[in-house]
Amino acid sequence: MIPPAPTPDHDRPRGAAGSAGERAGSGAGDAGAAGTLPVRTEALTKIYHDDGRGEVRAVDRVDLTCRRGEILGLLGANGAGKTTALRMLSTVLQPTGGRAWVMGHEVREEPERVRERLGFYSASTALYPKITPRETLRFFARVNRYPAERVEARVEELIDRFGIGDFADSRVEKLSSGMKQKVSIARTVAHDPPVLIFDEPTVALDVLNAIELRGIIGGLRDEGKAILFSTHIMSEAEQLCDRIAIIHQGKILATGTLDELREATGLHYLEEIFVHYAGVRDTDEATLEQMQPAEEAEGG
């Protein structure tokens, strides 16, 4: 799907969007959204006004789609607009322009329905320190409107699946960072949402925890979740993502599978491809420095 922008399916806001789209939309309570792409944005834009810098286009007319059972990687340097775009999708920020749908629900029109169908994980989404993992899962299942009579069964299922059992009744503040990470992921999927957003999830993790997390995310994809995964680490995007969207200065410059991107550019390594699209030359060292190799990033 290269180039990405001129051929979006915006002419059919709720209609069929190709074979991949038809598989999506089987999330709980979304009968009306069947056949819709789980995630779709259309010229999504966020503009800040800043007296010092004038108009700042943090996200500039971004078109994205994410299908069921797919991990879409958002690859870009720090400040490229990844987090802002994902925050608009999770309704924490309001778009300045354009539209975005999650399971057929528009982010501005039905923010609560959007969040019901969404699990959001980032380094900045912390856990409540004074309650236990079991209470955490119960709390998030409830506030995310998981059917009350099934909450307890769901909590037990999550504890079992993520190996939380040994510390399910210790307070979160007493857990190690690896344990907290497991609880955080379980929290993200507590209400079994069809769409998951991972915003630079490995940024504060050590190598082993990062590998484990990537494994879990891969497993969730195999269950049929639509996953948006933002990163600035090239190897992570290469290993994990089914499709990669290169974002730079708020704009999506290209979208496609790694092979498609290779074919389009004639380049092999993702780093080269990124540099090619972003137009980054040796002179722009700041951007290159942020795009560190995976080992280095994980080591920090």
Next chain:
Amino acid sequence: MRFTAAVRAICALELRSLLRDPRTVLISIVLPVLLLPVLLVAINFVEDRRVEREETRIYRVAPAGTEGALAREVLDRVVERSATARSDGEGAAGGGGESRFRLMELEGSVEEAIEAERVDVVLEGLTSEEWEAWIAEDTARTRPDEFEGVRVLRVVYRANRTASREGAQALRAELFEVRDERRDAIVRGAGFPVPLERVAPLDTANVAPAEVVSGARLGRILTVLLLALVVLGGSIVATDTLAGEKERGTLNTLLTSAASRTEIVSGKLLAVMAVGLAIALVQVLNLWIYLGLGVIEAAEAYAIAVSPALALTLFVLYLPMVALTAGVLLLTSAYAGSYKEAQLYLTPVLLGLLVPTLVPILPDVSLESAIVLVPIANLSVAARDLMIGDVSFAWLAAAWLVTTLAALWVSRRTVHALEDEELVTGEAPSAAVVGGDALFRRRIVRWFVVFWAVKILIDFNLPFEDIRAVALVSVGIVFLAFPLLVVRRFGLDPVEAFALRRPRPGVWLGVAIGVPAGLIVAQSVFHLMNFVIPVPTELLESFGESLLPEDIPLWQLVVLLSVLPGITEELTFRGVLLHGLRRRFGPVALALVVGLIFGFFHFQIFRIPSTAAIGVMLTAVTLMTGSIFPAIVWHTLNNALAIWLGGIGFEPPGEFGLWAPLGAAGLALAFWIIWMNRTPYPDVGPPPGNTGWDPDPDQSERASRASVLKSTQME
């Protein structure tokens, strides 16, 4: 508010987290519970000791002076009377017939002897000339007529020594008795037929039942006490819940959940209310257990029987007040970026909430007046009236409704605050990186809160009596240093920050008309407020005297109280404050907010509304002209006019109500002229891009962008 599963879960989470923090529980519940009886026992102990000491202490008294013989004679009688009274067992401590006074011989001067603690009290016998000479030194006292040749006894003591002060008090009481004895003896000796106390006896009768008296006393302070407890309790949750969650990152987690903003605020509001109420109830119950059940004896004046029905009615009455308080605390927390910042705001918030609860203390404030429209103040008055048992249901219901509506409004504001991206993410136009003006606009409120607190400290601790020195420091130095410090700290352009721009010449005509008209309007605002909360005349007079002393030349007053504040206060309020807030509000709200903050910097509460009115006018002028100079001139002339009118003792002829429309008309004319000559203040109101909504992006622009993309993609 609907009690959805999410609301219940959020409230339960807050309460559970609080109860699991042992330090919080210890400090907010256990410690006060334990400290209260300690405090009560300590008060009783001190009181018992005082009484015991009074009964057992022996005061050393000595006669002195030209008429020392008279003094000695009287003292002898005092000593004798006291000994007789104590042997008769009048005093509870008995004393076995020992007199409470011991007669001493004076060595050295009177003052020396008392200072060196050789004696406690000296009784000085004076001739009438000596006495006359002495009172002549004190201009405040006038000499009674026909005192020729009368001898006078003077009790000399030192008020800073307990034994001396209490001894003088005890001696005076005895001296009155001895005087009555001697008078009686003389009068009876001259043939008067009955004892003197039987001539025109006088008594008083209080027809108010005891419970009404104590109800009135308790009713006046009950709301203050309760609100303070609710704030102290509620703030434990409130500061932690939104500000603390922002800091810990849990707010992000919660905001990406399916709970609506209203549900989040409702759940948290319930938790703040519950904790505030619980802590208040625990303390009231604690007090009641110790005092009500007589574990510790209370001062008699506060021993009141509150019936269960009255307690329940009070509880229902106070609910909206608790909700409003919780809402204000939560809103404060939402606006704070961190736990620490929320705590910083707590003191001014507490003071702001306590002010309306003090209304029942003012004399003759009735619920059946405009006070019913002031949230919290209305319930404070209602509670007082309810405790006296004198209240009409309709007015009570109106007060309840007004405060409930205020609580709902504040809750809505908190919901909006959670929708405010800059507040929620705390990182919107990356002000910390940009620095300068962007950082300044985020920090300005914080700076003013601290400045307000510092200004109070300075104003109430100035070591000067002279109004000139006070004005020089409080107005001249403080209000000049602050804006300069802000400009320097944030590296602002002084021309922008202080709006140092030239207005159009026509503006000055508007200012000339606006000054007297504005003064009349401000005075009308004061009259209106006086109608709601009457300000005691004595307070106004003493304030007027302190501000306009007669012995200071007019020109000095004009310089120090007009020109100086005209410049420095304008640089502070219409300069940096307006500049810092300009992006947060539209022009109307901005004028109101800046005006109100200006009002709150005038610490005499009765001055706040009228100064706020002037502040709104000055802000409006600055917004219309984009220049600080008209405001400086207006402010200076306003103060000068007020001083001049005060100086000549001007009283407006006729009813003041007739002047208000005249003032309003003049002000309208002034602002019309200024509007016609406007050069508006730049960049007022929220930036357009953050609120603008563009659901259907321009197709042609998208097409052009696509072609640019194609060209860069090198297919």
